[in-house]
């Protein structure tokens with residue numbers, strides 16, 4: 001496969017496997033004296049769900065912020081091999097271009113819908129880049145006036161497609177803020193999918209969901225992987241989600257990678273168990289407490 005650097009010409013060609021989607025290479029992020037990420041490297045592959053897990057403060061959101069342009073890594077490289085467009089060096093791009101040109105989509109820990117806009121409007125607004133390009137506010141749009149009508153029709157069709165997928169079609173005209181919490185979470189994922197992303201980065205999508213909503217989330221994410229062919233990078237504390245749907249799990253602790261492999265490998269890795277349970281996998285803890293802790297770490301007991 002041929003790659004070209006779309007952000008800076010003349011960069012040396014680097015060997016990357018064909019199925020690589022995101023390559024995090026020796027990334028370090030410092031905030032003054034605090035090292036939030038410490039020499040982190042891992043690969044997220046195309047058409048896979050990669051989960052980034054770790055105890056609170058491990059550096060997971062900081063990794064997302066480095067990928068999506070909210071932070072520039074102090075050291076290291078973040079490469080995206082876009083399935084349709086070629087390679088991007090994200091750490092060199094202006095933040096807004098990472099979404100606009102490299103098609104990196106993201107959701108946040110807290111819901112960030114426009115609550116007073118309708119469900120459908122939230123999905124149309126997400127597609128404003130494509131609509132602006134086709135509008136009379138762009139040169140190309142002026143030359144081809146019918147382009148806007150076509151782009152608008154496509155945006156509405158795409159929105160309807162996703163609303164149908166998650167069973168929100170009949171509530172398209174509701175204010176987004178009036179949807180139940182679990183539906184709002186899924187609407188956020190639909191909104192991210194409406195930009196036809198190269199990679200979908202989800203920060204704790206299962207937070208606050210009940211078990212039924214978690215199952216629906218699992219189905220939605222597996223569908224995005226299997227039917228849309230979009231790679232997902234997922235931060236998640238809910239191990240029932242992580243262990244059931246991930247192809248690949250990367251574990252962070254204090255900014256360092258401590259494990260990397262299949263869910264099966266990671267859940268049995270003693271280093272991971274120690275990071276979650278602490279040094280003393282205590283003899284003196286009651287068995288029920290040990291079981292609860294192990295279950296939270298995604299380990300069968």
Ligand SMILES: Nc1ncnc2c1ncn2[C@@H]1O[C@H](COP(=O)(O)OP(=O)(O)OP(=O)(O)O)[C@@H](O)[C@H]1O
Nearest residue numbers: 031034035036054055056057058059060061062063
């Ligand atoms: N902008 C910032 N300035 C200073 N320190 C920061 C900043 N952002 C993150 N940190 C610190 O970096 C460390 C990692 O934080 P981060 O939010 O990435 O962890 P996390 O694994 O996502 O945690 P959680 O699971 O609780 O969301 C923490 O010590 C945090 O306080």
